[in-house]
Amino acid sequence: MHAYRSHTCAELTAVNVGQTVRLSGWVHRIRDHGGVLFIDLRDHYGVTQVLCDPDSPVFSEVEKVRSEWCIRIDGEVKARDESLVNPKITTGEIEVFIRDMEVLGAAKELPLIVFGDQEYPEETRLRYRYLDLRREVMQQNMTLRSDVVASMRKRMWDKGFREYQTPIITASSPEGARDFLVPSRLHPGKFYALPQAPQQFKQLLMVSGFDKYFQIAPCFRDEDPRADRSPTDFYQLDMEMSFVTQQDVFDTIAPVIGGVFEEFGGGRKVDAPAEWPQITYADAALKYGTDKPDLRNPIEMQVVSEHFRGSGFAIFAKLLEQEGTEIRAIPAPKGGSRKFCDRMNAFAQKEGLPGMGYIFWRRTELPSEAKNNPEHPLFQAREQELVAEYGSGYKRYSVEGMPSQEDGSHMEAAGPLAKNIGPERTEAIRQQLGLGVGDAAFFLGGKPKSFEAVAGRARTVIGDELGLTDTERFAFAWIVDFPMYEADEETGAVDFSHNPFSMPQGGLDALSGDPLEVLGYQYDLACNGYEIISGAIRNHKPEIMFKAFDLAGYGEDEVRKRFGGMVNAFQYGAPPHGGCAAGVDRIVMLLADEDNLRDVMLFPMNQRAEDLMMGAPSEPGSDQLMELSLRVIPQE
Template identity: 35%
Template structure:
């Protein structure tokens, strides 16, 4: 039977002991990391969220205490009282390595079965097993440091925005479904049979209404929900650091948020970030990097070859140039690393981004090889090499497609893939920039209409106000995304603040007056009562933590994440509910095969 604390009170966390504590009587508590039984000596590494301290037992220890120590196993929960003394053999690998606690009283507060995997930082255990036993995985120091750092970022956010005049205001979690973007998670109402709430994809409309209500500067660490396919940096439920400001333009919002980033990196990581950040127009980002969230830690920039090939007879390039483009990257000095076999693998890689193939020129001291130069004139060949600054040791990789988007997507992903394979990315580098001047709309082939690039409440660029309906493809948005190392860490815009402009925006998106009023009538009505110019943005808190810690997956910084199919392996949700619960909600299940 497990013992109780019996009045013992912890005096210090395990990882906080130093040589200054020698001679003090202390009480510690935690989990057994490891027991070493040497016969007449027993040592226990006791672990809590702060680290590890060694407990020591010998011939002078009370016999009952000694036997309990010898019987302790991994993950037993112990409380120990004793004197801090200097260790005979110092362990320089841990902060407490100079000292140990010579134990006089030991309590076994809870025993543990042998865990399904060892609780250590460096683990090769499959992620599925870690997530099934997430409460054990969260005991690992690496996981605990991620969760603690997440807490620190949230605290800095509250402090910083409070100091800058922001008010933390909660917005509802049960809201009206206003589908325009990702799918909503729906919650049935028992009181209103057949009606549903939605879980918020963001607090967008409510924070805009708070500006209309005169609160001027709002912030919230908000839970958000989106029923969409998962990726390494995306979850169905997530946390935003959400902001809105009145009487501002783009630079006002960007400036206050640069201040936040500088503060959070300094206080949490001890890293100095320089502001102001680079501003890069959307079109430049796409042309140079093939992405609206460019990773600028390395080169491998895209080069447009289209004008050099206007009269080209090579049908692959000629066909692409009718509606698209031919672009390339030069992988400098990589000819010996990128063999023909490796280039074939890269060809398969770009095909996942809808590219039909990958043309190449590979130049070594011994020979030159190319999949396309034999189809070009000597002038075209020389012009391409000159523009690409091609030299011995280089590999030119080319994508041609009738769709510019396919060219951008495939080459943009390829440059990142190559940077990883070739070790071009230096760890501990944090490159921030703002991407601005986004298109206001993008055409959805699936829906056969224009949809909002950001969201339908984004204000058009002032010079485009007259052509929202007549030329939606040519309109730009007063939107801005903060990008860090090739990931969008936050984004926002200046908002529409008049009912007539908002109605025009809805019409451009194909929403008739009746539909717009049904979904957003409360917003249009509110705008009739004087809404100030306003704008804001939101950070993905989980994504920010992931990037600051240079993790590969957002699941590594969330306590209880979902997996690829939006389920949680530990609790086995989502799950079916009983008939009575469904009946109370007036719901009948009809699953389509």
């Protein structure tokens, strides 16, 4: 028999009853039932129940084991009583009576419990990651990750791509984030960098004539951490193709990503790649407040400035007198209650705004004779309700401007905005937004960049709280037509807004006008509110590259200094090419239904970019610094 096991802890079934077997694993849970010890023995594959009573020759030894001890047992497979069969596990029909046991690794008192669903601080989980990873959900997440990567590889090979490995030590390159620098021992005072992405190398592969490249590539960026971003390193499915248009890239990668989500999505709906909409960056910002919209939420924001221009709501009316301002509405179907509107107002205040204007529409049940008769008791009762809601200054109730319902009742608009702008404007807003009784709308105003992000978050909260978001679906959208440049709000200086290596739409001619109007062949793929792919058709012509960088303040000498290898290569017959990169960690996070990347990465850093388990970053020894010709200046 094998030294450690004849079977895994997921293999034994009723077919094995009567056999002598050997199992190895961890003590998952111990139960003492009147002198009979039951142990759930766990390995990577599953759990087997083993038991021991005083008749066993090793009973006294088994009594000593504790949770997470690593043990080997020999024993006899027995069938469980029919009433004790556990259908939740593959080995639920049997149990193993222990005849012999060896402790392979005893465990100290545990800093976190592997069995169960207890929550522990992230610091504890990361410091003792090897224990955290033993938990069932983490085993499942990491297995899922491995399977997703294998599926991606197979799908790319099936599409005629080959995998090539690009360097991990390279030159520093400004690609939107900070580099991790590596000092050179052989060249004192000079530094390598860990690649933010294989960007330049994969483009050089196209110049080298390889036509189709992919790689599951590690990328290194010194970034501020957040839930969906690692502060140090991450992996991406990186790909590049020659002689392609933007649509060719979409048609190639979409079935790969869509297929992965279908394979591992747990039955959730995945739209066919041909149905994934292509939304311009400008429209995404307008309708969703973000360039990574969650299309499971059907809410689309609209511009309603004309309804407030010159209105009785002075805040918006005066705001619209300023250049570049507008008012946007966020429809909220089924959100038509004072309570919900107050909650959203509080949300806006938490986001740093004074509040959010709103209107909600409700049915009034007063009969027509009561509506038109101030002396009618029902009219007076309704008036008291409105005075209590709006204050003593409320004007007498009227049905003017209220659309009639089929049952003869009327619909009224409520909320401070409705009172200030009047029934005609309120009704025009309702019709534009397609709302009715029981619905609401929220309003934000100013220069779009000042409130778009908050509006986008408000749209998400509204969709979630009102149950409008389809949580059993993966919804994808290509975001296209990104602006090539952006201007600093304080200095007005122009710089690249995204990837500087993208081909401008219109080529060299497009760069002769206003840089802020230039669009690039850049694109992202959004899924459920996350960016999971970013890519571009590349700028492969040196004259266009020099002009593009010149508009951002980089002269030709600077471009040659920073990107000399690529610029030189493009002078020797570079093909048109493009590609993209898909975030492996983020995709697995979505498939695992997790909210944090650290739950789908084996050994992640914490929020402060520290490895608590290995003690990184650490101080180098003086001999190491001398070898590298470096000196550390103490921070005050």
